[in-house]
Amino acid sequence: MTSNYMSGYPFPPQRLVIIAALGLILELRVPALQAPSHSAAAVVAGLDHVPIAVRDLEAAAETYRRLGFSLKAGRPHDNGIRNQHAKFPDGTELELITAPEARDPLTRTYRRHLEQGDGPAFLALFAPDRSRIPQNLTPPLGYLFFGPRNASPTDRAEHFAHGNSAESLVAVWLSDEDLAPERMLFQRLGATIARRVVYVPGRVEADVARFHEGEVLLLPASHQRVAGRRIVGVTLRVRSVAAAGTLLKSHDVNVSATADPSSKSLFIAPESAHGLWLELREGH
Numbered sequence: 001m002t003s004n005y006m007s008g009y010p011f012p013p014q015r016l017v018i019i020a021a022l023g024l025i026l027e028l029r030v031p032a033l034q035a036p037s038h039s040a041a042a043v044v045a046g047l048d049h050v051p052i053a054v055r056d057l058e059a060a061a062e063t064y065r066r067l068g069f070s071l072k073a074g075r076p077h078d079n080g081i082r083n084q085h086a087k088f089p090d091g092t093e094l095e096l097i098t099a100p101e102a103r104d105p106l107t108r109t110y111r112r113h114l115e116q117g118d119g120p121a122f123l124a125l126f127a128p129d130r131s132r133i134p135q136n137l138t139p140p141l142g143y144l145f146f147g148p149r150n151a152s153p154t155d156r157a158e159h160f161a162h163g164n165s166a167e168s169l170v171a172v173w174l175s176d177e178d179l180a181p182e183r184m185l186f187q188r189l190g191a192t193i194a195r196r197v198v199y200v201p202g203r204v205e206a207d208v209a210r211f212h213e214g215e216v217l218l219l220p221a222s223h224q225r226v227a228g229r230r231i232v233g234v235t236l237r238v239r240s241v242a243a244a245g246t247l248l249k250s251h252d253v254n255v256s257a258t259a260d261p262s263s264k265s266l267f268i269a270p271e272s273a274h275g276l277w278l279e280l281r282e283g284h
Contacts, residue, residue: 041129041190042189042190042191042211042212043127043129043132043133043134043189043190044125044126044127044146044186044189044190044191044211045126045127045128045190045211045212045213046092046125046126046211046212046213046214047092047123047124047125047126047169047170047171047172047211047213047214047216048091048092048124048125048126048145048146048147048148048149049092049093049094049095049124049147049149049150049169050094050095050120050122050123050124050169050172050231050234050276051083051095051097051120051121051122051124052094052095052096052097052118052119052120052121052274052275052276053097053098053099053110053113053114053118053119053120053121054096054097054098054114054118054274055098055114055117055118056098057082057083057084057096057097057098060084060096060098060118060274061084061096063272063273063274064084064086064094064096064273064274066251066253067164067248067251067253067268067272067273067278068162068163068164068165068166068244068247068248068251069086069094069162069163069164069166070086070158070159070160070161070162070163071084071085071086071096071159072084072085072086072087072154072155072159073085074095074097079099079103079104079106079107080099080100080101080103080107081097081098081099081106081107081110082097082098082100083095083096083097083098084096085150085159086162086166087150087155087159087160088160088166088167088168088169088236089160089167089168090149090167090168090213091126091149091150091151092126092149092168092169092214093150093169094169094234094236096274097110097121098110098114099111099114109121116226116229117226117275118274118275119225119226119229119231119270119274119275119276120229120231120232120234120275120276121143121231122143122144122145122231123143123144123145123172123174123216123231124144124145124146124147125144125145125146125147125189125211126146126147126148126149126213127146127147127148128148128149130146130148133146137185141181141182141185143230143231144185163247164238164243164244164247164248164280165238165239165240165243165244166236166237166238166244166280167236167237167238167239168214168236168237169214169234169235169236170214170215170235170236170237170281170284171214171215171216171217171234171235171279172214172215172216172217172231172233172234172235173200173216173217173219173223173231173232173233173234173235173277174216174217174218174219174230174231174232175219175220175221175222175223175224175230175232176221176224176230177221179207179218179230182209182216182218182230183207183209183218186209186211186216187209190211190212191209191210191211191215191216192209192210193207193208193209193210194207194208194210195207195208196208198217198219199258199259199260199263199265200217200219200223200233200267200277200279201256201257201258201259201265201267201277201279202259203259203260204219204220204223206218206219206220219232225270225275226275231276232270232276232277233270233276233277233278233279234276234277234278234279235265235279235281236278236279236280236281237281237282237283237284238280238281238282239282240282241264241265241266241280241281241282244266244280245266248266248268253268253272254268254269254272255267255268256269258279263281263283264281264282264283265279265280265281265282266279266280267279267280268280
């Protein structure tokens with residue numbers, strides 16, 4: 001985490017509302033199933049970042065460098081949390097994060113998560129105007145947060161110069177038997193939801209929650225790798241899928257191509273990315 005993050009949370013609490021942290025159940029008093037107004041700005045504009053919990057931060061960082069990411073080291077935290085950031089120019093990012101010991105509620109959460117192996121632990125959604133974030137939200141979804149997008153005065157051009165040409169986090173994949181709570185919440189926060197064919201990497205029909213900047217795929221439970229872990233993958237926009245493929249091949253990284261003939265994408269399997277699918281997609 002960079003220096004403007006407060007120790008103990010993935011984001012600065014003064015700039016963040018937690019939907020349901022560590023079992024706290026909150027309630028949003030709005031009309032059920034009410035469609036968002038397209039004339040007014042949505043509360044959530046898009047995606048913020050995904051923290052990926054890893055047992056060995058140095059090994060995970062080396063893996064992500066081999067995958068073509070330039071990483072920015074985070075600062076040490078009083079509770080022992082350490083991290084590395086793969087940052088993109090629009091403020092979205094992937095975060096590699098570890099908690100060597102259980103010292104407080106957050107580090108205990110990470111340690112429990114890591115008992116089942118490395119993998120994505122949280123999803124932050126981008127709320128540009130925090131004054132519009134409802135103070136009470138339902139349903140309780142403890143893995144979701146609102147984030148401010150993290151721009152730091154210590155960011156440098158080299159932090160955004162990814163060898164795989166990645167430039168934005170544009171989609172997050174969720175999977176579970178019942179994603180109705182997410183579907184309802186995303187709609188209330190400004191997303192439009194439509195059913196369409198997606199490739200992950202195989203062809204599947206799924207609901208997609210579309211925000212102004214990015215989307216969330218709501219996949220069948222068969223795509224869940226670890227019981228209870230809803231986040232199963234992410235899509236990153238790259239400038240050149242050919243350049244990404246050349247780099248990955250030079251580093252002996254196995255990739256698979258999309259079955260979609262109209263799309264340019266490469267897929268890195270969870271076994272090669274510390275617990276989640278990485279799609280590198282050229283174009284929108």
